[in-house]
Amino acid sequence: MKKEIQLTIDGNTIQVPEGTTILKAAESIGIKIPTICYHDYCTANALCRICVVEIEGSRTLIPSCVAKVSSDMQVKTKSERVIKSRKTILEMLVSSIDLSESPEILNMIDEYEANPSRFPDAERREHAVIDDNPMFIRDYEKCILCWRCVQVCAEDAQYTFAINFSGRGYETQINTFYEKPLPETSCVFCGQCIGVCPTGALKPKREWLLQDGYQPEEIMLLTRTQRKKKTKSSARPSSGGSHE
Amino acid sequence: MNKNLINKVVSTTCPFCGVGCNLQLHINDNFIYKITSPFDGIVNKGNLCVKGRFGYDFIYNKNRVTTPLIRKTPQKPGARTQAFDKNEWREVSWDEALDYAADRLTEIYKRDGSEAMAVYCCAKATNEDNYLLQKLYRALFRTNNIDHCTRLCHAGSVVGLQKALGSAAMSNTASEVIKSDVFIITGSNTAETHPIIAIQMKAAVEKYGAKLIVVDPRRVEMVNYATLWLPEKPGTDVAVFSGMAHVILKEKLYNQQFIDDRTENFREFAQSMEKFTPEYVESVSGVKKELIIEAARLYANAERGAIYWALGISQSTHGTNNALSLINLALLTGHIGREGTGLNPLRGQNNVQGASDSGAMPWHYPGYQEVNQEEVALKFEKAWNIEPGGLNRNLGLTTTEILRHVHDGGVRSLYIMGENPMMSEPNLNEAHKHMQELEFIAVQDLFINESGAYADVFFPAGSFAEKDGTFTNTDRRVQLVRKALEPIGLARPDWEIIADLAKRIESRLGRPNSSFWDYTHPSQIMDEMGSVAPSYAGIKYDRIQKVGLQAPVFDKNHSGTPYLFKDSFPSGRGKFHALDYQPIDEPADAEYPFILNTGRVLEHWHGGTLTRNSWLDDLYPEAKVEIHPYDAEANGIQTNDAIKVSTRRGEIFLRAEVTEKTIPGVIFIPFHFAEAAANFLTNDAMDPEAKIPEFKACAVRFEKVPENKLPHPENHQKRGRY
Numbered sequence: 001m002k003k004e005i006q007l008t009i010d011g012n013t014i015q016v017p018e019g020t021t022i023l024k025a026a027e028s029i030g031i032k033i034p035t036i037c038y039h040d041y042c043t044a045n046a047l048c049r050i051c052v053v054e055i056e057g058s059r060t061l062i063p064s065c066v067a068k069v070s071s072d073m074q075v076k077t078k079s080e081r082v083i084k085s086r087k088t089i090l091e092m093l094v095s096s097i098d099l100s101e102s103p104e105i106l107n108m109i110d111e112y113e114a115n116p117s118r119f120p121d122a123e124r125r126e127h128a129v130i131d132d133n134p135m136f137i138r139d140y141e142k143c144i145l146c147w148r149c150v151q152v153c154a155e156d157a158q159y160t161f162a163i164n165f166s167g168r169g170y171e172t173q174i175n176t177f178y179e180k181p182l183p184e185t186s187c188v189f190c191g192q193c194i195g196v197c198p199t200g201a202l203k204p205k206r207e208w209l210l211q212d213g214y215q216p217e218e219i220m221l222l223t224r225t226q227r228k229k230k231t232k233s234s235a236r237p238s239s240g241g242s243h244e
Numbered sequence: 245m246n247k248n249l250i251n252k253v254v255s256t257t258c259p260f261c262g263v264g265c266n267l268q269l270h271i272n273d274n275f276i277y278k279i280t281s282p283f284d285g286i287v288n289k290g291n292l293c294v295k296g297r298f299g300y301d302f303i304y305n306k307n308r309v310t311t312p313l314i315r316k317t318p319q320k321p322g323a324r325t326q327a328f329d330k331n332e333w334r335e336v337s338w339d340e341a342l343d344y345a346a347d348r349l350t351e352i353y354k355r356d357g358s359e360a361m362a363v364y365c366c367a368k369a370t371n372e373d374n375y376l377l378q379k380l381y382r383a384l385f386r387t388n389n390i391d392h393c394t395r396l397c398h399a400g401s402v403v404g405l406q407k408a409l410g411s412a413a414m415s416n417t418a419s420e421v422i423k424s425d426v427f428i429i430t431g432s433n434t435a436e437t438h439p440i441i442a443i444q445m446k447a448a449v450e451k452y453g454a455k456l457i458v459v460d461p462r463r464v465e466m467v468n469y470a471t472l473w474l475p476e477k478p479g480t481d482v483a484v485f486s487g488m489a490h491v492i493l494k495e496k497l498y499n500q501q502f503i504d505d506r507t508e509n510f511r512e513f514a515q516s517m518e519k520f521t522p523e524y525v526e527s528v529s530g531v532k533k534e535l536i537i538e539a540a541r542l543y544a545n546a547e548r549g550a551i552y553w554a555l556g557i558s559q560s561t562h563g564t565n566n567a568l569s570l571i572n573l574a575l576l577t578g579h580i581g582r583e584g585t586g587l588n589p590l591r592g593q594n595n596v597q598g599a600s601d602s603g604a605m606p607w608h609y610p611g612y613q614e615v616n617q618e619e620v621a622l623k624f625e626k627a628w629n630i631e632p633g634g635l636n637r638n639l640g641l642t643t644t645e646i647l648r649h650v651h652d653g654g655v656r657s658l659y660i661m662g663e664n665p666m667m668s669e670p671n672l673n674e675a676h677k678h679m680q681e682l683e684f685i686a687v688q689d690l691f692i693n694e695s696g697a698y699a700d701v702f703f704p705a706g707s708f709a710e711k712d713g714t715f716t717n718t719d720r721r722v723q724l725v726r727k728a729l730e731p732i733g734l735a736r737p738d739w740e741i742i743a744d745l746a747k748r749i750e751s752r753l754g755r756p757n758s759s760f761w762d763y764t765h766p767s768q769i770m771d772e773m774g775s776v777a778p779s780y781a782g783i784k785y786d787r788i789q790k791v792g793l794q795a796p797v798f799d800k801n802h803s804g805t806p807y808l809f810k811d812s813f814p815s816g817r818g819k820f821h822a823l824d825y826q827p828i829d830e831p832a833d834a835e836y837p838f839i840l841n842t843g844r845v846l847e848h849w850h851g852g853t854l855t856r857n858s859w860l861d862d863l864y865p866e867a868k869v870e871i872h873p874y875d876a877e878a879n880g881i882q883t884n885d886a887i888k889v890s891t892r893r894g895e896i897f898l899r900a901e902v903t904e905k906t907i908p909g910v911i912f913i914p915f916h917f918a919e920a921a922a923n924f925l926t927n928d929a930m931d932p933e934a935k936i937p938e939f940k941a942c943a944v945r946f947e948k949v950p951e952n953k954l955p956h957p958e959n960h961q962k963r964g965r966y
């Protein structure tokens with residue numbers, strides 16, 4: 001039996017087992033702290049900082065997905081400082097990344113009344129879609145670097161280690177080693193990475209083609225060479241269609 | 245701007261391997277564009293492999309047959325040919341196709357009797373499909389010539405388990421591997437053939453501190469996670485595992501209390517282990533004696549030791565003994581009947597466990613009730629409304645025997661549901677000759693594969709996504725398969741085709757009593773199966789809507805059986821078996837100096853009917869022969885060279901892959917590729933009890949040939965994975 005810890009979250013005094021994170025402690029009393037990079041079935045990394053909370057006596061805001069509860073902790077999940085921080089994070093994300101297929105983040109932007117044009121000079125992340133295999137595409141314009149794909153490719157699920165961060169600072173992106181095409185890496189195409197991608201940056205090829213206006217019949221008539229193509233336009237069959 | 249897709253989501257069970265992953269099909273206008281898996285799914289926890297996540301597109305492949313077909317040129321025994329081209333077939337109505345099949349089958353049965361009839365059921369079809377097809381052949385044609393690919397798969401394991409324990413399935417749940425502190429994997433390339441179980445095994449080692457022992461002639465990926473790898477020569481399993489038993493006996497590491505309380509025949513067994521000294525075992529298996537001693541100590545001293553195995557154990561002329569050598573180890577150490585322990589044959593196909601449970605077997609009715617037991621036959625006569633004495637009491641022919649018995653006075657007709665014996669049988673040149681001698685062949689499938697090409701009539705079946713039913717996975721979990729799509733073209737679910745055909749045959753035979761074929765939904769078939777097979781008595785569709793139940797489920801309140809043998813074995817006491825080492829049927833010699841091993845790869849599925857008609861084929865488009873660098877250098881061979889591989893039975897041409905994944909003296913070829921089918925090479929010698937052929941070892945030679953000898957030299961994909 002684990003020791004019970006008493007703490008206060010937004011004025012509610014509760015007891016939870018030792019080792020519980022603040023995020024889960026709040027969840028247990030129905031207080032939902034927003035998360036982006038956190039996933040119930042991945043190791044928490046506190047990368048996105050959207051889940052920060054204010055703790056009395058602590059100089060900085062604390063990421064609730066990794067911080068464990070301690071005795072008599074006083075937690076505020078919606079203080080002014082917390083809201084401002086979350087809002088800024090969302091404004092930075094939306095000013096540089098294509099969030100069009102991240103409905104959860106878009107909802108947060110609405111909820112926090114984040115201003116999408118707060119950083120008008122922000123340089124947007126621009127990457128060509130990487131279409132190097134017949135199974136799925138990688139569209140890193142949509143990538144928020146949440147790290148989940150790298151984790152499930154590694155110890156969180158598959159133990160395959162085909163992808164990792166490359167570059168530093170603004171240049172950081174998810175990549176294969178030496179930027180090799182996926183079929184030439186240790187990738188086994190399990191697609192666990194797609195399963196945890198929150199932004200549509202990783203997408204099954206057929207879904208991608210269908211969204212782009214291909215008809216199912218056209219998709220199924222692609223030749224072996226077309227299916228492997230590096231760019232979308234050259235994969236198009238000659239029959240034409242509603243491509244924009 | 246991206247088009248918004250209509251997202252209809254249907255939850256179902258994966259149609260590929262025996263793991264039984266939960267799938268969610270995302271559908272836009274009858275087109276599946278994505279598959280996901282719920283993270284709280286009990287079997288796979290959101291994880292999938294390449295086949296489960298991407299391999300479903302065979303459903304929409306342009307080569308799929310979606311109209312009933314009859315051959316334009318009537319086929320004659322001895323002159324039967326393969327017709328892959330749809331132009332050689334006439335598109336017909338369901339009525340015409342079914343009436344034609346019913347006429348021909350009835351005619352042959354009336355003329356030659358039940359011995360002339362035979363059927364291959366299907367480990368990919370549902371329990372309901374299989375139950376119904378075996379019922380059709382038993383009730384209407386009064387034959388037990390009913391089998392399916394389990395014979396070519398785990399027959400040795402099943403017979404071994406039945407002899408020793410009275411059971412025929414994995415004893416424990418696969419995900420329990422994280423509770424083991426030591427586990428053995430033998431004869432299984434788990435990372436490629438049961439990928440989701442493999443990632444649980446990797447986690448068991450990396451996160452839960454379990455120690456892994458791999459016993460295998462290949463350096464499979466799981467060796468990367470192993471504490472010990474015992475690289476045995478193919479076919480020496482009895483020696484290696486009996487060597488371990490010898491050490492356990494000599495060092496008194498056995499579980500005396502378990503032996504006293506739960507087993508029998510210990511003394512005779514122990515005596516037979518005398519000769520298996522580590523020195524002797526090293527001399528026959530090539531495994532260093534120190535490794536055998538260390539493996540024995542590790543497994544015996546474990547708190548919870550488990551053994552996982554696959555076809556490397558069973559596909560042997562002594563497959564039954566191989567399985568018994570593993571069972572002996574578990575009985576000796578008491579590593580059975582508790583969580584995290586057990587004897588776990590990993591079943592290959594999505595429903596091979598279920599097809600066996602459903603009675604798609606020549607010696608058993610549903611629920612492993614023996615056909616030659618009078619009281620069993622009487623029970624089924626009553627259940628199926630058949631006159632007393634009507635059902636056949638003789639053991640039927642097994643898969644390989646069915647083809648060998650094709651001759652005048654023997655088997656004259658064959659019904660194939662979803663199997664591809666012209667890829668999966670050993671010694672294919674011989675198998676083709678037998679197939680050509682048949683008088684009538686009906687095939688029910690999605691594609692005209694190497695076997696369907698021989699048929700007189702072809703019934704287009706619905707895929708897993710076009711029908712309702714259940715699959716039973718490798719750890720005995722009966723899970724729902726849901727109709728997610730309207731059938732493509734005129735395709736119909738297998739159970740519907742079978743029931744419709746049965747009614748037509750019944751009226752032609754003028755059988756006075758109907759065995760009942762008027763089902764409106766597969767759940768009624770499962771209810772009927774549960775009423776005759778006690779282990780499925782509690783399986784009801786409304787109980788398995790969210791989570792499947794693990795058989796046996798004895799009644800509608802029973803909660804299923806995660807692990808077997810807690811207090812006793814079905815046979816009472818677990819029986820030790822005295823064993824002796826026998827070499828493989830065809831050892832290497834001067835003429836054929838290497839040993840050929842066969843198996844599977846991650847991206848493909850068995851005979852290739854589904855995966856070679858899928859984009860999966862892009863990832864692995866050609867057959868390759870794995871050769872150890874030592875042998876490659878001695879023979880002047882490099883990776884990608886064109887190679888001719890030949891045995892006494894046939895030859896194929898394919899590319900070389902020089903790799904340490906195989907051991908010196910042994911080459912490996914996956915069997916999925918029709919244009920270079922490994923089974924033209926394999927030996928059809930069989931285990932005398934289980935009747936399983938020796939796919940995993942025969943004498944072979946190879947030589948470099950010019951590139952233009954390859955069937956499709958252009959199909960080449962550079963590949964990085966191990």
